[in-house]
Every structure is written in C-alpha cells, then in structure tokens.
Amino acid sequence: xxxxxxxxxxxxxxxxxxxxxxxxxxxxxxxxxxxxxxxxxxxxxxxxxxxxxxxxxxxxxxxxxxxxxxxxxxxxxxxxxxxxxxxxxxxxxxxxxxxxxxxxxxxxxxxxxxxxxxxxxxxxxxxxxxxxxxxxxxxxxxxxxxxxxxxxxxxxxxxxxxxxxxxxxxxxxxxxxxxxxxxxxxxxxxxxxxxxxxxxxxxxxxxxxxxxxxxxxxxxxxxxxxxxxxxxxxxxxxxxxxxxxxxxxxxxxxxxxxxxxxxxxxxxxxxxxxxxxxxxxxxxxxxxxxxxxxxxxxxxxxxxxxxxx
Amino acid sequence: xxxxxxxxxxxxxxxxxxxxxxxxxxxxxxxxxxxxxxxxxxxxxxxxxxxxxxxxxxxxxxxxxxxxxxxxxxxxxxxxxxxxxxxxxxxxxxxxxxxxxxxxxxxxxxxxxxxxxxxxxxxxxxxxxxxxxxxxxxxxxxxxxxxxxxxxxxxxxxxxxxxxxxxxxxxxxxxxxxxxxxxxxxxxxxxxxxxxxxxxxxxxxxxxxxxxxxxxxxxxxxxxxxxxxxxxxxxxxxxxx
Numbered sequence: 293x294x295x296x297x298x299x300x301x302x303x304x305x306x307x308x309x310x311x312x313x314x315x316x317x318x319x320x321x322x323x324x325x326x327x328x329x330x331x332x333x334x335x336x337x338x339x340x341x342x343x344x345x346x347x348x349x350x351x352x353x354x355x356x357x358x359x360x361x362x363x364x365x366x367x368x369x370x371x372x373x374x375x376x377x378x379x380x381x382x383x384x385x386x387x388x389x390x391x392x393x394x395x396x397x398x399x400x401x402x403x404x405x406x407x408x409x410x411x412x413x414x415x416x417x418x419x420x421x422x423x424x425x426x427x428x429x430x431x432x433x434x435x436x437x438x439x440x441x442x443x444x445x446x447x448x449x450x451x452x453x454x455x456x457x458x459x460x461x462x463x464x465x466x467x468x469x470x471x472x473x474x475x476x477x478x479x480x481x482x483x484x485x486x487x488x489x490x491x492x493x494x495x496x497x498x499x500x501x502x503x504x505x506x507x508x509x510x511x512x513x514x515x516x517x518x519x520x521x522x523x524x525x526x527x528x529x530x531x532x533x534x535x536x537x538x539x540x541x542x543x544x545x546x547x548x549x550x551x552x553x554x555x556x557x558x559x560x561x562x563x564x565x566x567x568x569x570x571x572x573x574x575x576x577x578x579x580x581x582x583x584x585x586x587x588x589x590x591x592x593x594x595x596x597x598x599x600x601x
Numbered sequence: 602x603x604x605x606x607x608x609x610x611x612x613x614x615x616x617x618x619x620x621x622x623x624x625x626x627x628x629x630x631x632x633x634x635x636x637x638x639x640x641x642x643x644x645x646x647x648x649x650x651x652x653x654x655x656x657x658x659x660x661x662x663x664x665x666x667x668x669x670x671x672x673x674x675x676x677x678x679x680x681x682x683x684x685x686x687x688x689x690x691x692x693x694x695x696x697x698x699x700x701x702x703x704x705x706x707x708x709x710x711x712x713x714x715x716x717x718x719x720x721x722x723x724x725x726x727x728x729x730x731x732x733x734x735x736x737x738x739x740x741x742x743x744x745x746x747x748x749x750x751x752x753x754x755x756x757x758x759x760x761x762x763x764x765x766x767x768x769x770x771x772x773x774x775x776x777x778x779x780x781x782x783x784x785x786x787x788x789x790x791x792x793x794x795x796x797x798x799x800x801x802x803x804x805x806x807x808x809x810x811x812x813x814x815x816x817x818x819x820x821x822x823x824x825x826x827x828x829x830x831x832x833x834x835x836x837x838x839x840x841x842x
Binding site for chain 2: 474475477479480481483550551552553554
C-alpha cells in the first residue's frame with residue numbers, strides 16, 4: 293500500500309494530469325482515474341506507455357490488467373498518454389459489417405425491377421435453382437457470422453477505432469452488391485445443376501467446419517485467462533488458421549457452384565487479407581512457443597491454406 | 602552509397618524519361634512536328650519508362666523502399682491506366698484532340714497546333730519523373746542529394762501536378778466516346794462465367810477519384826515541402842498579410 297503520484301504527460305511533454313494512485317492499483321484503475329479528470333477520454337480510448345528508453349523508438353505499452361508496481365512506477369514517474377480516437381466495440385462493428393450483406397444480397401434477388409431496370413427478370417418460381425440456393429447460402433453465412441459474434445467469439449481487444457467501421461462496412465457492403473448483382477442478373481447463365489448441388493453441399497460442410505473451428509478457438513482460454521495457447525484438435529492439428537481454410541474453401545465452392553467471376557474476386561480479396569492476418573498469427577505463435585526455458589515448441593503446421601501457404 | 606540496384610534503377614529511369622523529354626522537344630523545335638509526330642517519336646521510350654514504374658510497387662511491397670505500398674500502387678496504377686488504358690488504345694482519337702474536339706477547333710478557326718494536350722502531358726510526366734528519379738538516384742549515390750535536387754523535387758510539383766492531372770483528364774475525357782462506341786475492354790452478359798465489365802463506366806469512376814485525389818496528394822506534398830525546405834516560401838506571404 294504505497295500511495296504514489298504519477299505525472300501523466302502528452303507525447304510532447306506537456307503534463308495533462310497528476311494522478312494519485314496506489315502502487316498496487318492496476319493500469320485499468322489508473323485509466324479510470326484519468327477519465328474522471330477528463331471526461332472526453334474514456335478508458336478504451338487511452339493508451340498509456342512508459343517513456344522510451346535508450347535506443348527504443350517508443351516505450352512499453354501498459355497493459356490494463358497489470359499492476360502499476362510491475363512497471364516500476366513510483367511517485368513522480370512519467371507516464372505518456374496517447375488518444376486512440378473514438379472507439380467502438382468489436383461486436384458492434386461485426387454486427388454492422390455482417391448485417392449489411394445479409395440484407396443487401398437478397399435485395400438483388402427479390403427486387404430485380406430496381407437493380408436491373410428495363411430488363412426482363414424471371415418470376416421467382418422460374419429462377420434457376422442455383423440462384424435460389426446461392427441467396428439462401430449467402431444469408432445463412434452472414435446470419436451464422438452474427439450468431440458467432442454474440443455467442444461464440446471471445447475478443448482479444450474490446451474496441452477498435454471508429455474509422456475501421458466505415459472501412460470494413462465499405463468492403464463488405466461493396467462486395468455484397470458486386471457479387472449479388474452478377475449472380476441474380478436476369479441474363480445469368482447457370483452452370484450444370486449437379487455441379488452446383490455438389491459444390492454447395494461441400495460448401496455447407498465448410499460452414500460447419502468453420503463453426504467448429506470457431507468454437508475450438510473460443511474455448512482455448514477460460515474466462516479471465518490472458519495467455520496465448522496453442523490451438524489443437526480437428527484441423528488445427530495441421531493448420532494454424534484452420535478457420536480461414538474452411539472460410540476460403542467455402543467461397544471457392546460458392547464461386548464454382550455459381551460460375552461467377554465476381555464471386556471469385558471476392559474470394560481472392562478475402563483470402564489475401566486473411567493470409568496477412570494468418571501469417572502474423574503464425575509468426576507470433578512460433579515466437580512465443582520457441583521450445584526454450586520449458587515452453588512448448590510450436591509444432592510444424594501449415595499457416596492457412598495447404599499446399600500454398 | 603546506398604543500394605546499388607536502386608541507384609541503377611533510378612538512374613536508368615532518369616535517363617529514360619530524360620530521353621522522352623528530349624525527343625518531345627526535338628520533334629517540336631527541330632523537326633517542326635506536333636502532337637502526332639511527338640507521339641510517334643516517344644513511343645518506345647515512353648512505354649518502357651512508364652511500365653518500369655510497376656517495379657516501384659514491388660520495391661515497396663518487399664520493403665526495399667520505405668514508401669507505403671497502397672499509395673505507390675495507386676499512383677503507378679493511375680499512370681498505367683492513362684498510358685495503356687487511354688492514350689495507346691485510343692490514340693487516333695486523343696492525340697489530335699485536346700480541350701476542344703477537332704470539330705470545335707475548326708469551327709473556332711483555330712490552327713491545328715492549338716491542341717497542345719499530348720505535349721503538355723509529356724512535359725508534365727517527363728519533367729516530374731526526371732526530377733523524382735534523379736533525386737532518388739543522387740540520394741543512392743551520395744547519401745544526401747545536392748540542395749538543388751531537393752528543391753526541385755519539392756517545388757516543381759506545384760506546377761507539374763496540376764499540368765499533368767489536367768492533361769490526363771483531358772485525354773480520358775476525349776477517349777470516353779470512343780471507348781463507349783468500341784466497347785473497349787468490355788464484356789457483356791450473358792456468358793458462362795457471368796462476368797460483365799463496362800470499361801467506360803470504370804473510366805468515369807477513375808476520373809471521379811481524381812477530384813479528391815489531387816487535393817490530397819498536393820496537400821501532402823506541400824506539407825512535405827514545409828518539412829524538408831523549411832517553408833521559406835511561406836514567410837513573405839505572412840509578412841504581406
């Protein structure tokens with residue numbers, strides 16, 4: 293129980309506040325104290341770091357759950373503050389990202405008179421079977437994602453900057469309209485029906501595999517645990533980001549089942565982004581689980597998409 | 602000295618674009634040619650020099666050069682689009698026409714040389730590239746480039762950017778009817794992979810992106826100029842106010 297007075301400064305060196313805290317308090321509690329002083333900066337928006345040491349570009353980021361004493365902070369210590377900008381909950385972003393496609397795609401299916409003006413569209417009962425399967429599959433996919441957001445996923449970070457919401461929604465809404473436009477077009481040419489049925493059946497297998505992967509990931513940590521764990525079981529025994537594998541294969545099968553290049557472009561764009569994330573995760577796990585000092589050694593696994601990555 | 606490959610790359614491109622600039626003005630001043638003759642004269646050096654810019658995206662992606670991949674890709678893409686997507690395929694339409702169509706020029710009784718668009722395009726492109734690649738070549742060779750190279754790099758853009766952008770947009774504007782009539786690079790439904798592509802629409806959208814694009818790029822270069830050159834040009838204005 294040692295009362296200390298911390299000097300909270302902006303990165304230009306100006307003192308923003310002098311905060312009186314206990315050395316056994318957590319960083320999270322320190323952030324609440326600053327929020328009380330300055331109502332604009334709610335805790336999720338605050339980033340606190342130690343000043344940079346010799347040779348460092350920037351100082352160590354203070355984790356919310358850690359105690360102030362763990363960072364060697366005492367009275368008069370300087371803590372640097374950075375405003376992360378308006379923050380939004382991960383789950384809120386996910387909901388809006390996925391709700392858009394859930395609604396946009398079927399609009400093209402049900403209202404061709406709006407989206408294909410002047411073109412004669414077949415009445416619903418005469419539409420090619422694959423168009424009907426595709427709209428059902430697409431809606432199932434995004435409904436599943438919303439379900440997972442609220443009932444399956446556990447998020448490593450609670451919030452993200454609000455500009456990500458606009459960036460992400462543009463991507464999802466844009467591609468939803470792009471793919472929907474071509475699959476539901478009055479001049480759509482359906483591929484062989486058997487091929488479509490097989491593709492979509494396999495795609496559903498991918499959906500369930502992806503769901504299983506997500507439940508495995510969410511069960512990796514018990515509530516309150518913050519340490520990284522090595523995922524295992526099911527496809528994770530062979531692939532670090534097995535959830536991405538199933539996701540990408542699902543979209544490849546959607547593309548082949550609908551014979552639509554626009555869907556192929558959507559698949560490629562998603563795969564490209566997932567590859568970036570997967571490489572980062574794979575590298576992080578290899579670095580953490582290096583087999584030294586009694587730590588496990590991360591097993592040899594594919595990153596995301598055997599045999600290519 | 603820095604990276605020898607980058608030195609060679611930047612020096613080669615300085616020479617390539619310098620040659621384009623030389624050929625442009627040789628054709629006009631010495632041979633009495635105009636847009637058509639310039640276009641024929643710069644043909645290969647222009648195509649090689651501009652296409653070589655694609656390597657810059659690779660350099661950025663592999664971390665050889667510090668610039669952000671997305672910005673580099675956007676800048677190179679717009680040049681490649683203008684050269685290979687507008688000027689080359691629609692040369693017969695865009696080389697003889699500028700801000701005015703051939704018909705409008707004739708109606709106004711203007712001489713043929715009133716259309717300067719391809720010449721301003723070559724001037725803007727070649728000057729800015731010689732300055733830019735030259736700056737990087739000198740940087741690789743000497744660590745710090747001589748002041749005049751830095752000054753040119755952070756000053757010439759003030760005239761060359763608007764000149765280049767207006768020339769590019771004029772070219773695209775003149776090409777649009779031709780693109781639509783020929784269905785250039787476009788595909789229509791129905792086809793077995795359900796792909797439709799309206800290149801005319803894409804060109805219009807690309808042209809629209811120039812509207813927010815130029816002020817952003819221009820503003821960025823102005824901020825860089827202030828940082829690098831110290832904003833000397835700004836001071837007299839402040840005194841006058």
